[in-house]
Amino acid sequence: MGGQPRYLWVADMLRRPILNGELAPGSRLPSRSRLARTHHVSEQVSRHALRLLVSEGLVEARPGSGYYVRPVPQIHRFSRTDRASGSGVEPLHREELGTLTVKVNDLVARRLTLRDGEMVYRSRSLGLADGAPVALHTAWEPMVLTQGTLRTPADAEPGTGVLDRLGAAGVIIDRVVEEVGVRPLREPEATLLQLAPGLPVLVVERTHFNGQRPVETSDLVGSVDHCRLLYRLSLARPPKKGR
Structure with missing residues (x-):
């Protein structure tokens, strides 16, 4: 990770499979707690990572359900x-x-x-x-x-x-x-x-x-x-x- 903030590193771990198609549109992402355990970070770090992906338009948050890969919009x-x-x-x-x-x-x-x-x-x-x-x-x-x-x-x-x-x-x-x-x-x-x-x-x-x-x-x-x-x-x- 070097000097990179940990939430950026976690976001990159999720961004790569989304962009290369490993995670298809509609796929549910791991919960904040699961991300925290998997990557040995706090839940606050995983929350910031997911919010970053939402702001980039790659992920959507569904209240009460979790985070999902956004469908590719029709242009x-x-x-x-x-x-x-x-x-x-x-x-x-x-x-x-x-x-x-x-x-x-x-x-x-x-x-x-x-x-x-x-x-x-x-x-x-x-x-x-x-x-x-x-x-x-x-x-x-x-x-x-x-x-x-x-x-x-x-x-x-x-x-x-x-x-x-x-x-x-x-x-x-x-x-x-x-x-x-x-x-x-x-x-x-x-x-x-x-x-x-x-x-x-x-x-x-x-x-x-x-x-x-x-x-x-x-x-x-x-x-x-x-x-x-x-x-x-x-x-x-x-x-x-x-x-």
Whole structure:
């Protein structure tokens, strides 16, 4: 063990068989007392080791039952480098939650360069896999852009992307800015995703521009266990040297 804390050494003794497949998903791990006896450490050391593996996402604690190897989560990849990447929750099954007119709050107002309290369309949709919610997409759009037309988020044909819908209204989107981060899950996101508030989630903040004017902004919120962002980058080939 050298100078390594004993709980890290015990955690490594468990981590290796999990990662190499010796302990299959769903396998029950030894109890804290059994780990302590096997590795000649205190139960406090074995408790810290198990909690570390829980924090790493390799193990789950089941109250009253013990610690188990976590199942390998199903990964869903969201393409961010093509025209369809602005369509929200694809490739998941999309469940529309509707469009409301709301007063914009401070954070979204700054992203849309609006005054706090101006009216926007807010549209929400859930991304489902095998009937379970995996991702939530929320979009905000200034009402002034399409109000009184059939190009509002509420009136457009289902499946119409924001580029085509606003383009048909004469608002050409020519630039997209996207920022990716991780933050704690908030309500009502937690209720819609059937997750506990405060859990870390992946968040993609995407804003569409017409010139320098932001015309729509959205949040894609998804479980860090199940969601990945896929980027494809084309690299210019260096010119061939003359013979």
